[in-house]
Amino acid sequence: MGADGGRLAARHLPPEYRSYPVLRRHEVVLARFAVLHVEACQAAVRRGLSEARGLLRDVADQDTVEGAVETWQAESARLLAERRAVGLVEEALRGRRFIARL
Secondary structure, rough: HHHHHHHHHHHHOOHHHOHHHHHHHHHHHHHHHHHHHHHHHHHHHHHHHHHHHHHHHOOHHHHHHHHHHHHHHHHHHHHHHHHHHHHHHHHHHHHOOOOOOO
């Protein structure tokens, strides 16, 4: 997978992670950081979704609260796809071979 895998993994990390030399030099380590970062984002989304209605109803109207819930749900779906992508990158960088299927 090479440099492409590193670039793909880096897209899922905060920009400041690029300042760490070990992450620039070792793509598998970079991919592991990306997986853990996306998983942490997923945990934050789950928490935000579980707390949204209770915590936001005192500071926002019902339409805004529902909009926030819909946003959390959309972000959850996006992160699910990202987690799959970074997981596949990590597996490929670790040497797993994938067989194309139709």
